[in-house]
Every structure is written in C-alpha cells, then in structure tokens.
Amino acid sequence: MPVPAPATWRIALSVPLPRLFDYRPADGASTPAAGCRVKVPFGSRSLVGFYVEAGTAAPEGPELRTAEAVLDEVPLFDPPLWQALGWAAGYWQRPLGEVLATALPVALRQGEPLPDTRTAFWHLTEAGGTALAGLRRGSRPRALADYLAQGERDEAALAASIGPGWRDALRRLEARGLAASILRVPSREAHAPARAAPERSPEQAEATAAIDALAGRFAVALLEGVTGSGKTEVYLAAIEACLARGRQALVLVPEIGLTPQAIRRYGERLPVPVLTLHSGLSETERAATFARMARGEGRVLIGTRSAVFSPLPDAGLIIIDEEHDGSYKQQDGFRYHARDFALVRARGLGVPAVLGSATPSLETLQHARSKRYAWLTLRERAGGARPPRVRVLDLRSQRLEHGLSRPLLDAIADCLARGEQALVFRNRRGYAPVLLCHDCGWHADCARCDRPLTLHGRHRLICHHCGHRRSVPPACPDCGGLALVPQGAGTERLEEALAARFPGVPLIRVDRETTRGRDALGKHFDALGDAPGILVGTQMLAKGHDLPKLTLVAITSADEGLFSADFRAGERMAQLLVQVAGRAGRAQRPGEVWLQTHHPDHPLLQTLVTRGYPAFAEAELAERAAAGLPPFSHLALLRAESPHAEPLNAFLAAAHALARAQGSAEVAAHPPMPAPMPRRAGRLRGQVLFESTHRPALQSLLRTLYPALFDLPEARRVRWSLDVDPVDLY
Numbered sequence: 001m002p003v004p005a006p007a008t009w010r011i012a013l014s015v016p017l018p019r020l021f022d023y024r025p026a027d028g029a030s031t032p033a034a035g036c037r038v039k040v041p042f043g044s045r046s047l048v049g050f051y052v053e054a055g056t057a058a059p060e061g062p063e064l065r066t067a068e069a070v071l072d073e074v075p076l077f078d079p080p081l082w083q084a085l086g087w088a089a090g091y092w093q094r095p096l097g098e099v100l101a102t103a104l105p106v107a108l109r110q111g112e113p114l115p116d117t118r119t120a121f122w123h124l125t126e127a128g129g130t131a132l133a134g135l136r137r138g139s140r141p142r143a144l145a146d147y148l149a150q151g152e153r154d155e156a157a158l159a160a161s162i163g164p165g166w167r168d169a170l171r172r173l174e175a176r177g178l179a180a181s182i183l184r185v186p187s188r189e190a191h192a193p194a195r196a197a198p199e200r201s202p203e204q205a206e207a208t209a210a211i212d213a214l215a216g217r218f219a220v221a222l223l224e225g226v227t228g229s230g231k232t233e234v235y236l237a238a239i240e241a242c243l244a245r246g247r248q249a250l251v252l253v254p255e256i257g258l259t260p261q262a263i264r265r266y267g268e269r270l271p272v273p274v275l276t277l278h279s280g281l282s283e284t285e286r287a288a289t290f291a292r293m294a295r296g297e298g299r300v301l302i303g304t305r306s307a308v309f310s311p312l313p314d315a316g317l318i319i320i321d322e323e324h325d326g327s328y329k330q331q332d333g334f335r336y337h338a339r340d341f342a343l344v345r346a347r348g349l350g351v352p353a354v355l356g357s358a359t360p361s362l363e364t365l366q367h368a369r370s371k372r373y374a375w376l377t378l379r380e381r382a383g384g385a386r387p388p389r390v391r392v393l394d395l396r397s398q399r400l401e402h403g404l405s406r407p408l409l410d411a412i413a414d415c416l417a418r419g420e421q422a423l424v425f426r427n428r429r430g431y432a433p434v435l436l437c438h439d440c441g442w443h444a445d446c447a448r449c450d451r452p453l454t455l456h457g458r459h460r461l462i463c464h465h466c467g468h469r470r471s472v473p474p475a476c477p478d479c480g481g482l483a484l485v486p487q488g489a490g491t492e493r494l495e496e497a498l499a500a501r502f503p504g505v506p507l508i509r510v511d512r513e514t515t516r517g518r519d520a521l522g523k524h525f526d527a528l529g530d531a532p533g534i535l536v537g538t539q540m541l542a543k544g545h546d547l548p549k550l551t552l553v554a555i556t557s558a559d560e561g562l563f564s565a566d567f568r569a570g571e572r573m574a575q576l577l578v579q580v581a582g583r584a585g586r587a588q589r590p591g592e593v594w595l596q597t598h599h600p601d602h603p604l605l606q607t608l609v610t611r612g613y614p615a616f617a618e619a620e621l622a623e624r625a626a627a628g629l630p631p632f633s634h635l636a637l638l639r640a641e642s643p644h645a646e647p648l649n650a651f652l653a654a655a656h657a658l659a660r661a662q663g664s665a666e667v668a669a670h671p672p673m674p675a676p677m678p679r680r681a682g683r684l685r686g687q688v689l690f691e692s693t694h695r696p697a698l699q700s701l702l703r704t705l706y707p708a709l710f711d712l713p714e715a716r717r718v719r720w721s722l723d724v725d726p727v728d729l730y
C-alpha cells in the first residue's frame, strides 16, 4: 500500500530563486491563511517567509525541514492586495517572496508584529478636579490642568496648547495622581478643514464631476492640465467626495514632489489627518503608517513610489500625480512601475484611478486616445494666471559667458529690477561636463566607464556614472600642455557666473550637491522668500513647485535629447522643458521663458514651442507607430554585466538561444548587443531585447524563459537582470 505523501507548506522566501520552498508544517500549528508570515530555517539562518499554499512532498525528494513558527493569525495583505502582488511577481518576473518583502516596511518584513497605533489621551482624574483650584496660577501644571478640565486631549493637542515643557508638567500631574491617560484609536470623525477651497473654475468643476461619476467602479481618467491649471484642486475635490462616501484615498506623488509644503496643502484642505510615506521616515513610522492604513484608521495616504503597496481596506480612489515622472519606476531589484501597479490595484479594488500631468507619458496618452481612459483636460491656468511667453534664442550668433548669452543676462537683470525672481535651468551638476586639453584635444575620461569625467570645483574630477574621483592633473597627460580648460557649463559654473554678474542678489543653487535630505528644497525656497533673486539648478527645480514671484525661466541648453539614440529621449526632454517652463508666471505677473539652443529649427523644438506639448505628443506618437516602438509594441530587456567579455557573451548567447528555442513567432528576440553604455564601473555590459506587438505573447515567453535562465550554467558567471517594460535602455 502506498504511503500518502506528507503534506507540506509552500513558502515564498525573499531569495533570488524563482520558486516556492517546501517545509513540514510547524509543530502543533494549524494551516495558516495565504499571506501569513512564517518563520523558517534556511541554510544556517532563520528567514521570514510567506505561506502560499499546501503541497505534498515528493517521496524521493530531500528531507524536509520544519517551519519554526507562524507569525500572523490574519495575513498583513488583504485579499485584493495579495492577488495584486501575485500578479506583479508574474508580470515583472520576480520571485514572489521578494515582491512580498518589497511590499512591506522593513520592520514587518523582519517579522515584527503590526505596531500598536493607539494614541495616549489624557484626562483629569477626580483628584485632579479637586486639586485644580489649589495649583499655582500661571504655572504650567495649572495651565495644563485647566486645559484638561475642558475634556480629554491627545499629546499633540497638549504640546500645541501648552508649548515647551508640557511633558514635564504632565509627568508632575501624573505623579500626583491628578492626570491619567488611556490608549485608544483616534476617532475618525471629520473636522472642519483649516482652509477653504478657492472657487473652482468651470474646467475644474467639470473634471471634478467627471471623476465623481466614476465612483464605485474601476475606471481610469487622465487629467491633462497645463502647468499651473490647478490639478491639485481637482484631486482635493475628488478626495473630499471619496471621504464623504466613507472611503480611503491614496495619492502617489514623485519623489521630489512630496515636500512639507505639499503635505501641508493637503492637510489644511482635508477634513481628516493625512498620512504620508516617503524616504524621510523612520522604519518605525513606516510600519505605523502601514498599520493605520490596514486598520482603516488612516483615510488619506500621500506617498512616493512604495506607497502603492499600502493596504486599502476601504479603498475609494487612487490618484497618481505627475504620472509621467520617472521616479515611479523602480530601477533595481523588483523593477515595478508604481503607476502601472496602481492601476492594477484599482482594477482589483473596483475603484477609479486618476492619472494627472501637464505632460502625460505617451503610453497614457495612447490609452486616452483609444478611449480606454476617460480624458479630462484643463486648458487654462487657475486664478487668472496666463501661460508664459516662450522665446527661442539662437545661440549660433551669440557669444556665451559661461553658457549664458547677453540677451538672456539682460532679461534676468530686467526681471530682478522689476522685483521678481528668475530660474536658470541646466540639467548638469558640477562645474563643467568636460575637461579638455586646448593643445592636443585630450579630455579627462573615467578609466572604468569610458565617459568624460565631470569637473567639480577647479580641482576634482568625478564620474557621474560610477562615482570614481580623482584630482585634476597638473598638465595634460598626453602632450604635457598646461592649457586644460573646462568645456561647457554645469550648475556650479552658472552659479559662479551669475554671482559675478549680479553681486548682492540672493542666489540659490539647487542640485544634488546642495539639496540633500528631507525638505532641503523647501528650505531653499524659504531662504529665497518673495524677494528678488535667482534660482539656478537641475531638474529638481522642474517639478510641481509654485513660486508666485518667479516670472522668468531660462533654459540654458535645450539641445540635449534632440539627437539621442534612446527613443524616449525626445519625450523626456519635452516633458522636462514644459515642466520647468511651467514654473514661470503662475500668479498675477506674466511669465517668460527663454530657451537657448544651437538648433532653433529642430522640428521637435519647433512643434513644442509653437504648438505645445499635445501637438508634440501627437507627432511623436505617429513616429513611434511608424517605427513600431512603445506604446505600439512591448519590450523586455535582459541585461548582463561582467568584468570580462567571454562570460558576458556566453551568457547572452545562451539566453538568446534559449528564447529562440522557445520559438514564438510573435516575439522578436534581438541578437545580443552591447548596452548603450558598454562599460561601467569596469564592467562590460550587454543586453538582449525582446519585442512584441502582442503583450500576452511576450509575457508567455518570459514566463518560461525567466526560470530557465536561472538554470543556465553561464548565468552563474555574470550579473544579470530582466526588466519588463524598461523605461530606459541603459
């Protein structure tokens, strides 16, 4: 008689292997629900994994180890989230355990319990009521007792009312038995918002009504509104309506967009506390936010990319602001796209999603054109502001002072004289992008990347690709000449030149060097205030900022991206130019945009300047359609790198052969190629591109190819990764 195969638990672990792991059930434990965390032995370690399903052990299989403990009674993932994450692992080709771990705050990933999210509420005890009159007038304990006599208060309210020293005073009352606290969940009752909404424009009202009409079912709306058109007002109105229906709202914003100013704006206008999730939070705070959302205590969550994994048990609405923004795509590990995953979640939850942008991605536009998305537009700026006037400055006939032309410098002088602010945009940090020998043409390259080193200050050369640093050589290493000259201008050089030209004028540089850490950007803006001054910086300045005194935007070079090999370079450049230009003249005073270029007749620039982003996007979509590029085809990119050519080529050839052997007529597997940047940090880089007009065909190929790649002996000798829907081909 055959022995019945022993039952096993199949566990997803966060290890780079595309499979589940079998364990014997933990002693005395009943079978957990799918998604519960389980502690299991793995090698010499103990790991936290996720129960997926029951299995049976193969009779001839290896001896199974026993699971150590089940950590959850109820899984941390609710069923729609669990399902969406399973889908994500399949779609973006990543081991389920890694995907599940990514979706959790680190503390929960490591097995901590869902944190207690109750708050201490303080009240006066009976003894406190009696003793109140005897407390010294004007003392802090007395003020505190008077305040508590009005009713129970949480600690935030005490801090706000009493000010510094409140905690000490409270401790003294507590020690004497005059005050006591209880822990409970803050009530969900709505309060009156601190600030009223402005009167909505007819366009804003129309968009709001259209979003409202989608409530209660899955639908996607593209809100295409020119810069400064008041998209945030539309989001706020939609969130209010969602809250009124008793539902939760999730708002995703780009990394740089979640400034304290933006958070305050939502907080002041909504009738509930707003939770946030961003890189500035501690792990404890992240876990608490997760718990608050999971328990339904949190009603509105605003966060960057990873907030898309938040539990939403009462979901009503998902908003993705600046949907075109590159920071929504995770560029390593589990390479998901938060916008796309947000839409998958909305579908699973049966709620509408709103994608907002002044410069929608071509993918999103194509969905709107083909009527899969509702298409809402705001054509006018809010509050009577006018669109900025754009001037193209032909650099071919101009002498440049450190990258700045005379007419531009004059315009900045006029702007300052009017008491207004100017923004000088250059998407290159450092002093100069190249250090050149004037005598022989030698230039300083990174020995590990074969790309020019960027000059920082006057003495340091830094590789922006691998971080390699060295000092400027005293003479040209090739010819011994002493004429080493910086070529081109980065933000540092512009700052120096502007400071020399406009002495005494407040000047603030905004780039990765000067703007690190939480709210560094907000501090820069505060320092500038409303006084006349100049901002000079990189794309950090392009996103969503609203500075009423800013009337002049100077784009010092519009030429990058015009001739790039990357098919998305034009789209990206157009988005960047329109967004940075959109910072000008957002309040009463009209704005002007100066665009310096050596290619004033370039069709891309011409279309953008004379007919705007929508016309540019139409033209670009037509070209993509003709060339069979996304969004009219779908890509997946297999990348690999190695210090040596032989293992790299062997792996790519084997992977390519494997794909060919699977033979899908609908998917093109292009032959192995060097990456657009063929060497980086001393490693050779290559890739195989898969392409299909039929997404399911591509997915079906990847489903078999991905696990098979792990089994290739060649795979062990290289670093490799698979990127589904890559946004850049580097």
Ligand SMILES: Nc1ncnc2c1ncn2[C@@H]1O[C@H](COP(=O)(O)OP(=O)(O)OP(=O)(O)O)[C@@H](O)[C@H]1O
Binding pocket: 198, 199, 200, 201, 204, 225, 226, 227, 228, 229, 230, 231, 232, 233, 357, 358, 382, 383, 543, 544, 545, 546, 582, 586
């Ligand atoms: N109906 C309105 N009446 C008056 N002012 C408004 C109205 N709606 C929005 N505003 C103001 O207009 C400015 C621009 O609004 P908002 O920042 O929402 O624009 P946006 O569409 O998000 O722009 P961008 O895409 O450039 O970031 C803000 O200062 C906002 O307070």
Ligand SMILES: [Zn+2]
Binding pocket: 446, 447, 448, 449, 450, 463, 464, 465, 466, 467, 468, 680, 681
């Ligand atoms: Zn380098």
